[in-house]
Amino acid sequence: MLAVALCLGGCAAPVFTSVAMSQPGDDALDCTALHQQIADNTAAGAAAARADKRTENGNVAKTVGSAIPYVGLLVAATTDLSNQDQVKARALADRNERLAYLAKQKGCTP
Amino acid sequence: MHTVRTRFEQAVKLSALAVLLGGLAACASAADPTAMALTAPAATEKPFPVPLQHAMCVRTVAGGEETNPLWASKVGDAGFKTALTTSLTSANLEAAAETDCHYPIDVNLLGLSQPAMGFDMTVTAHVNYKVYDSAGQPFLLETLDTPYTAKFGDALVGVQRLKLANEGSIRESITAFFAKLRDTTPK
Numbered sequence: 001m002l003a004v005a006l007c008l009g010g011c012a013a014p015v016f017t018s019v020a021m022s023q024p025g026d027d028a029l030d031c032t033a034l035h036q037q038i039a040d041n042t043a044a045g046a047a048a049a050r051a052d053k054r055t056e057n058g059n060v061a062k063t064v065g066s067a068i069p070y071v072g073l074l075v076a077a078t079t080d081l082s083n084q085d086q087v088k089a090r091a092l093a094d095r096n097e098r099l100a101y102l103a104k105q106k107g108c109t110p
Numbered sequence: 111m112h113t114v115r116t117r118f119e120q121a122v123k124l125s126a127l128a129v130l131l132g133g134l135a136a137c138a139s140a141a142d143p144t145a146m147a148l149t150a151p152a153a154t155e156k157p158f159p160v161p162l163q164h165a166m167c168v169r170t171v172a173g174g175e176e177t178n179p180l181w182a183s184k185v186g187d188a189g190f191k192t193a194l195t196t197s198l199t200s201a202n203l204e205a206a207a208e209t210d211c212h213y214p215i216d217v218n219l220l221g222l223s224q225p226a227m228g229f230d231m232t233v234t235a236h237v238n239y240k241v242y243d244s245a246g247q248p249f250l251l252e253t254l255d256t257p258y259t260a261k262f263g264d265a266l267v268g269v270q271r272l273k274l275a276n277e278g279s280i281r282e283s284i285t286a287f288f289a290k291l292r293d294t295t296p297k
Contacts, residue, residue, distance in 0.1 A: 013223040015257075018236045022251040063181075076226065081182060083221035087236045090173060090220045091253065094238050098251060
C-alpha cells in the first residue's frame, strides 16, 4: 500500500520544452546552414517517431499487465503518457516547415 | 488488543482501496470545449492591435486525439477548435464572415504530457500556433508549453481530475497565445 501511495504521489510526466518553430537568429541563417538544420531535424524527427512507436507498444503491454492482481497498479503506474517523442517529432516537422520557407525566401537551391 | 489492531488494519486497507477505486473506476470523457475557452478579457488587460479585431479565424486544428472511455481523457481537434473560436469571439477577434478573415490561424497540437496517475495531476499542453496574414505570409509562429495542475480536491475521481488538468492546460495555452497576439504589430 505504501508503494502504491508513493507511486500515486510521484507518477508525474517528465517536464520538457518543445522545439520552437521560429527561433532567434533564423533570419541570419544562410542556405548551407538551413539545409544542414533541415537534414539534422529530419533525422532526429525520424528517430523520435520510432521511439514514440516503441513507447506506444510498451504502453499497450503495460495496459494488459495492469490486469495482474496486486502488481497491476504498479505496472499501470509506469505507463508513459508524456508523449515526449511524439511532441519532438511533430515539433521538428513544423520547425522544418519554417526552415524550408526561409530557404525559399532566400532563393536557396534544394 | 490484537482484535482492535486487526480491525484498524482492515479499516485502513478498506479506506485506501476506496480512494484507489474512486480514482480509477470511472470512464474517461473528452475535454469540454466550454471549459477550455476563455471568457471576455478584463478591461484592465492590454487591448489587441486594431487590425486583428474581427479579422481572425481558426482555419485548421490538427494533432488532437479522441478520447477512449476506457483509457485517459484527451483533447480532440473539434473540441480545441470550438474552444479557440469561442475565445476569439469573446475577445472580439473572430471575423464575422470567412471573407473577413485576414489572419487565419492553423493549430498543431503537438501533444499533451499527462501523468499516469497521481494525487495532484499536472498536464502540459504543447501547441504550435501559426498565424498568417492576408498575403499568406507567416505573421506569428508561436510554440507554447503550458502546464496546469488539477489538485486532488478539485475532483476525487482520477479520470475527472485528468480531464480538468487537460482543460486547464489548453486554457492556459490560449491565454498565452492571446498574450503574444497583444504584443504583435500587424500592418
